[in-house]
Amino acid sequence: MKNLYIFLILILIPAICSGQANQYALKGKITDEHGSPLSGASITIDGTLMGVISDSNGDYVFPSLDEGIYKVSVSFIGFESSSGEVTVNKLTILDFSLQPAIIRTGEVFVRATRASERTPLAYSTINRENLKKINTAQDIPYMLSLTPSMVETSEAGNGVGYTSLRIRGTDANRINVTIDGIPLNDPESHQVFWVDLPDLASSVENIQVQRGVGTSTNGAGAFGATVSIQTVVPETTPFAEINSSAGSFNTFKNVISAGTGMLGGKFGFNMRYSDIRSNGFIDRTGSKHRSAFMTGLYRSGRSSLKANIILGEEHTGIGWWGVPADSLNTNRRYNPAGQYTDETGKIKYYDNESDNYNQDHYQLIYSFSPSNSLNMNAALHYTRGVGYYEEYREDQHFSEYGISPFVIGGDLIESSDLIRRKWLDNNFFGAVYSLNYTAARAAITAGGGMNRYLGDHYGTIIWMQNAGNYPKDFRWYFNQSDKSDFNIYAKVLYDLSSHLKIFGDIQYRFINYSMDGADDDLKDLTQKHKFNFLNPKAGLFYEINQNQDAWVSLSVANREPTRNDYKEASGDPGATPGPERLYDAEAGYKLRKEKLSLSVNLYGMFYEDQLVPTGELSDVGYSIMTNVDRSHRIGIELSSALNLTRWLTWNSNFTFSRNKIMNFTEFYTDYNTSDWSSQYLSKDLGKVDIAYSPSQVWTSDLAVSKNWFGVHLISKFVGKQYFDNTMHQERSIKPYFVNSLRVDVTPAISHMKGMELQLLVNNLFNEAYESNAYGGNWYEDGAEKTWSYFFPQAGINFMFRLGLKF
Numbered sequence: 100m101k102n103l104y105i106f107l108i109l110i111l112i113p114a115i116c117s118g119q120a121n122q123y124a125l126k127g128k129i130t131d132e133h134g135s136p137l138s139g140a141s142i143t144i145d146g147t148l149m150g151v152i153s154d155s156n157g158d159y160v161f162p163s164l165d166e167g168i169y170k171v172s173v174s175f176i177g178f179e180s181s182s183g184e185v186t187v188n189k190l191t192i193l194d195f196s197l198q199p200a201i202i203r204t205g206e207v208f209v210r211a212t213r214a215s216e217r218t219p220l221a222y223s224t225i226n227r228e229n230l231k232k233i234n235t236a237q238d239i240p241y242m243l244s245l246t247p248s249m250v251e252t253s254e255a256g257n258g259v260g261y262t263s264l265r266i267r268g269t270d271a272n273r274i275n276v277t278i279d280g281i282p283l284n285d286p287e288s289h290q291v292f293w294v295d296l297p298d299l300a301s302s303v304e305n306i307q308v309q310r311g312v313g314t315s316t317n318g319a320g321a322f323g324a325t326v327s328i329q330t331v332v333p334e335t336t337p338f339a340e341i342n343s344s345a346g347s348f349n350t351f352k353n354v355i356s357a358g359t360g361m362l363g364g365k366f367g368f369n370m371r372y373s374d375i376r377s378n379g380f381i382d383r384t385g386s387k388h389r390s391a392f393m394t395g396l397y398r399s400g401r402s403s404l405k406a407n408i409i410l411g412e413e414h415t416g417i418g419w420w421g422v423p424a425d426s427l428n429t430n431r432r433y434n435p436a437g438q439y440t441d442e443t444g445k446i447k448y449y450d451n452e453s454d455n456y457n458q459d460h461y462q463l464i465y466s467f468s469p470s471n472s473l474n475m476n477a478a479l480h481y482t483r484g485v486g487y488y489e490e491y492r493e494d495q496h497f498s499e500y501g502i503s504p505f506v507i508g509g510d511l512i513e514s515s516d517l518i519r520r521k522w523l524d525n526n527f528f529g530a531v532y533s534l535n536y537t538a539a540r541a542a543i544t545a546g547g548g549m550n551r552y553l554g555d556h557y558g559t560i561i562w563m564q565n566a567g568n569y570p571k572d573f574r575w576y577f578n579q580s581d582k583s584d585f586n587i588y589a590k591v592l593y594d595l596s597s598h599l600k601i602f603g604d605i606q607y608r609f610i611n612y613s614m615d616g617a618d619d620d621l622k623d624l625t626q627k628h629k630f631n632f633l634n635p636k637a638g639l640f641y642e643i644n645q646n647q648d649a650w651v652s653l654s655v656a657n658r659e660p661t662r663n664d665y666k667e668a669s670g671d672p673g674a675t676p677g678p679e680r681l682y683d684a685e686a687g688y689k690l691r692k693e694k695l696s697l698s699v700n701l702y703g704m705f706y707e708d709q710l711v712p713t714g715e716l717s718d719v720g721y722s723i724m725t726n727v728d729r730s731h732r733i734g735i736e737l738s739s740a741l742n743l744t745r746w747l748t749w750n751s752n753f754t755f756s757r758n759k760i761m762n763f764t765e766f767y768t769d770y771n772t773s774d775w776s777s778q779y780l781s782k783d784l785g786k787v788d789i790a791y792s793p794s795q796v797w798t799s800d801l802a803v804s805k806n807w808f809g810v811h812l813i814s815k816f817v818g819k820q821y822f823d824n825t826m827h828q829e830r831s832i833k834p835y836f837v838n839s840l841r842v843d844v845t846p847a848i849s850h851m852k853g854m855e856l857q858l859l860v861n862n863l864f865n866e867a868y869e870s871n872a873y874g875g876n877w878y879e880d881g882a883e884k885t886w887s888y889f890f891p892q893a894g895i896n897f898m899f900r901l902g903l904k905f
Contacts, residue, residue, distance in 0.1 A: 125185065126160035127193040129153045129173060131471055137197060138539065140175040141216065145182075148696035148740050151645045152216045155539045155594055160645050164693070173197065176210065177468065209329045211476065211533030211546045212280050212316040213307055217592060219602050219638030219650035221687055221700040221736065222309040223247060227331070232843060234300050235344045235859050235898040236352040236375055238293045240264035242300055243326075245798045246308050247700075247736045247752040250817055252871040254418035256380030256432075256893045257348055257861075261294050261415060261454075263871075266310060267704070267732055268758050268792030268820075269323025272661055275316055276326045279407065280531055281462055281480045283328075286552035286582045287662035291326075295458040295484070296411045297388035298373035301342070301354055304329045310736070311702055312636060312654035312683040315546075315588035315606035322658040322681055323704065330407060333367025333396050336360040338852060339905045346859075346898035350377035361398075368395045380893035382434040383448060384418035402467040409460040417452045417488060421873065421888030424829075431867065431891040439493045439516065449491035449518070456486025456523075474535040476546075482527040487520040489561075500560065500575040501621055505567040515565040521619065525554035529584075540594040547587035554580040558619050578616030578624050580662065585609045590636075598643070602652065604636035610659055614666075624669050630678060632657035638685075646691050654683040660724070664710060668723045676724055680707040696740040704732040711790070711824055713766055729761040730789060751799040758792035763824055769878035780878075787826050793818040793834070809843040822872045822887070829885040830876070835868035837892075855902035865895040 129140040136157025143150040144161065147169075153159045164187050171193060172182040178197035185193045214220045223246045233242050237258030240251040250268075254261040263271045272289035276282075283291050293299070306328050313325035337360040344352040356371035375388040391410040396403060417436040426433045437452030464478040496514045497504055504513040533546030557577040563569065590604035610630040618624050638652030660676045668674040687700040708726035734756030741749045766781045788794075795818035802811045816836045823830050840863050844856040874887030 123164050123166060123187045123189060123191065124160060124162050125164055125169070125171070125187050125191045125193060126158065127195065129157045129159065129175070129195050129197065131178070132196060132198055134196070135471070136539075137175050137178070137471075138537065139215065139217070139542070140173055140195075140197070143172050144693075145170040145172055146742075146745070147693045148742060149646070149691050149693055151691075154597060162645055177471065177474075209277075209280050209307075209327055210474070210535055211544050212277055212314060212325075212327050214309055214314055215542070215592070217600055217640050217642075217648075218314065219640045219652040219685075219687070220309055220313060221247075221311055221685055221702070222307055222313070223738075224305055224307045226305045227303065230300055230303060230306070231855075231902075232857070233841075233859075234298075234342075235857070235900050236346070236350050236377065238262045238297075239300055239306070240293060243306065243308060244815065245750070245752070245800055245813070247738055247798075248310060248734075248754040248756075248796055249308075249798075250793065250796060250870070252890055253892065254381070254421075254890060255377070255384035255386065255416075256891055257350065257377065257896060259350060259375065259377040260379060260384055260386040261292070261418065263290075263293075265791060266308070266324035267702075267734065267754070267756065268789060270791065273322035273658065274324045274326060275313070275321035276328070277316055278328045278409075278460070279330055279405075279462065279464055279478070280316075280327075280476070280533070281464075281478055282529075282531075282548070282550060286527060286550070286584065287554060287580055289661050292456075292458075294386075294388070294413045294415060294454075295456055296409060296460075297375050297390040297413060298352070298354065298371075299328075299390070299392075299409070299411075301356065301373060302331055302369075302371050302392035302394070302409075304331045310700075311652075311685050311704065312634075312656045312681065315586075315590060315604050315634065315636070322656050322679065330392075330394060331369060332405065333369045333394065334358050334360060335367075340903065342855075342900065342902040344898055344900040347893070347896035348378045348380055350898065351375070361396075365399060366395070366397050369393070379416065379418065380432060380896070381418050381422070381891070382432050383437065383452065384416040384434060386416070387414040388412065401469065402465070405462075405464045405466075407460065407462040407464070409462075411458045411460075413454070413456050415454045417454055417490070418890075421871075421890050424874075424885075424887045424889060427869070427889060427891065437491050439491055451489055452491060454486070454488040456484065458482065458484040458486075472537045475533070476535075477530065477532040479530050480528060483525075484527070485522075485524045487522040489518065489520050491518050492516065499620070500573075502569060502573075502575070507565060507567065512565045512567065515563045517560050517564065518562040519558055519560050521556075521558045523554065523556055525552065527552045542592045543590070545587075545589040548585070550584045552580065552582040552584075554582075556580070556616075556618075576617045576619050576621060578614060578618060580612070580614050582610070582612045592640075598641060600640040600642075602636070602638040602640060604654075606632075606634040608632040608634065608657075612659070614662070618666060618669070622669055624666060626665060626669065626675075628659070628665070630657075630659050632659075632678070648689045649687065651686045652684070654681075654685075656681045656683065660710060664724045671723075674723050674725075676710055677708055677726055679709050679726070681705070681709075682707075694742040696738075698736075698738045700736040700738075702732070702734055702736070706730045709760075711760065713764065713824065727760050727763065730759060731761075732756060732758045732789070732792065734758075746803060746805045748802045748804070749799070750802075751797070754796040756792070756794050758789040758794070760787050760789055760824060763787045765825055767876060767878055769881060772879050784825060787824050788821055790821050790824050793820040795834075804843075807845045807847065811841040811843075813839045813841060817870070822874060823876075825876070827876065827883075827885065830872075830874050830887060832869055832872050832889075835866060835870070837866050837868065838863045851903065851905055853902070853904040855900070857898075857900040857902075859898045859900075861896050861898070862892070862894055867894065868892055 140153040174180040240262045241258040248267045276291045309325040339357045342354040358369040361367040371392040389412045393408040437449035468474045529550030531548035536543045586608040588606035613627040614624045636654040640650040682705045684703045690697045710724040738752040797816040799814040840860045842858045869889040871890040
């Protein structure tokens with residue numbers, strides 16, 4: 100299969116490129132309503148892969164086109180899009196005069212944190228139309244599956260419930276995520292728990308994924324990738340829409356949405372309500388999720404005010420234990436979570452072994468544009484999160500919970516079965532702001548943010564088989580966290596000439612983080628940390644001609660450890676982890692022709708003091724993350740789009756990489772089985788692969804579409820990856836190649852704005868594979884032993900969706 104892909108690439112690209120040379124030019128000028136040139140407008144030719152950007156004088160040109168009739172479309176931030184049809188059979192002139200948008204598009208709210216067409220960075224943007232086609236019930240990581248270097252995984256095995264993603268092997272807590280420029284990452288874990296915002300994608304206009312360090316942004320530092328989400332704004336006319344999906348594992352999703360349109364051209368309101376339910380592929384990983392999204396927009400002259408309310412509620416069966424390695428061949432759906440033995444010795448499972456959380460977001464975003472060249476944004480945000488996960492635990496010793504033994508009927512009771520809840524109660528609030536200025540030769544952005552997080556972590560025991568005089572909801576631990584995050588940044592894209600542009604970006608970030616109180620193991624967590632980071636970036640963008648671009652960039656990023664990194668090392672000052680630093684060098688090339696689009700991106704990500712698990716223990720016996728001196732990720736990303744015919748297209752991307760720790764020392768415990776004494780030892784393994792970093796990731800979307808009917812064959816290959824840093828074969832995830840089939844039908848129905856029918860068949864050939872795993876090792880009498888848990892993904896399964904818009 101690998102050779103087949105390479106063969107097709109080698110054969111098809113030269114075949115298309117070797118076609119007859121085009122002979123005619125199409126050019127023109129893009130201006131505003133007063134005749135002033137608009138630099139940076141996007142001009143595309145519908146039905147082709149060609150697109151250009153207007154220069155500092157507003158001029159554009161397509162230098163070589165076949166004779167024919169073309170539809171040309173133009174878009175620019177803050178202006179209504181425009182299109183025109185033109186016959187090309189000689190040198191042809193087509194000018195556009197754009198009118199100010201009735202609604203300031205949501206792009207102005209995310210402009211400061213986005214890469215533009217001429218920013219020297221590697222990125223992909225998925226628009227609303229494409230998001231809608233793949234929005235059945237799976238969460239955002241699965242909807243981004245076809246972006247380069249992406250690997251997604253699901254605890255439940257079917258993409259519903261807890262899902263996560265990695266980009267270039269970079270794990271989710273190193274990926275910066277924003278919504279309308281507002282930080283979404285949890286300030287302590289740095290994670291984004293997509294399950295807390297069910298069906299967010301139904302209210303998203305587009306998503307930009309930046310690979311590498313990316314542009315300066317708000318929230319947790321981008322340390323390998325950035326995901327920038329832009330939410331929808333009210334539509335111009337009133338509408339009502341219903342979307343219903345049903346499929347395997349009793350998965351059901353129902354969505355209703357409606358909007359007022361723009362009342363008087365000034366005010367509009369949209370709302371959405373979603374309900375998602377699924378049993379999951381893995382046993383007892385069922386999901387019951389609800390969410391709502393409300394947005395209002397008020398526009399007056401050159402200013403606009405947008406308010407978002409995003410409400411999320413999730414109830415998910417715990418599946419994070421995974422499936423033990425010895426169960427993969429006998430019962431791939433086995434879930435050990437909640438397992439216990441009753442009085443008769445029978446194995447049972449606790450019914451409410453579950454995660455339960457509510458997360459609500461409130462955002463107020465103001466934008467003011469004194470002129471077409473100047474835009475100012477400011478936003479206030481508040482996130483309230485509260486919830487718990489509930490577990491049944493057998494034979495728990497009271498000393499682990501700070502409970503004193505007691506006597507019942509003359510017997511000393513020192514342990515008991517119990518049900519416990521671990522709570523998280525947090526508040527996250529702050530402000531972000533930006534100023535964007537566009538001149539004839541420069542685009543300048545300055546901005547920053549001030550954010551504060553207050554979090555309570557505590558645990559309660561809601562039931563004990565032998566409780567004595569201890570009350571229900573006994574609290575056995577409590578700790579608090581306080582984190583302040585301040586950043587400012589400035590960036591400029593300057594035209595050195597008509598073809599060469601220079602990019603500069605610098606960010607200063609200050610973090611003050613403290614923890615106070617006892618953890619669930621009664622260990623004192625009290626500690627304080629402060630960081631000052633300077634993150635510079637620079638690059639060059641060269642426009643070879645209207646169809647070809649090349650660029651280079653160098654960036655530096657710094658990142659602080661997570662709460663868990665500090666927690667496990669607590670009590671041992673020598674084990675306290677330090678910050679990480681990343682030097683990111685990138686170079687890219689893009690080619691756009693009528694039937695071919697091709698991009699090549701080379702990257703080298705070089706780390707200082709990257710945090711990795713080594714098996715090392717702190718002085719108090721806990722596994723810790725350790726800074727390794729030198730490590731790197733070096734790779735090439737290839738992306739192509741081919742219009743093979745008017746009805747047949749092929750989009751694909753390939754990532755080939757080497758991901759290495761240069762000198763790795765493994766720490767381990769060796770047990771003497773004669774008396775079970777132990778030794779704490781270490782050994783040097785030299786150069787090893789970084790865990791969870793496949794050297795190959797390939798995706799393909801082969802599509803046949805005509806009028807109201809389309810069929811997509813979607814394929815993905817992920818190479819072998821290890822889940823620790825020892826490169827042991829038993830602690831690896833096998834490579835997998837998965838295919839899916841999607842059928843889209845969009846018939847035109849009178850008296851309706853739209854109708855959509857969709858059938859999605861996932862894992863078409865019933866591949867048995869695992870997309871994630873974890874584990875470790877120990878030694879007995881010098882012989883290495885392995886323990887491991889895997890996350891199997893569902894075999895062949897389907898989803899059917901019906902959408903109606905009025």
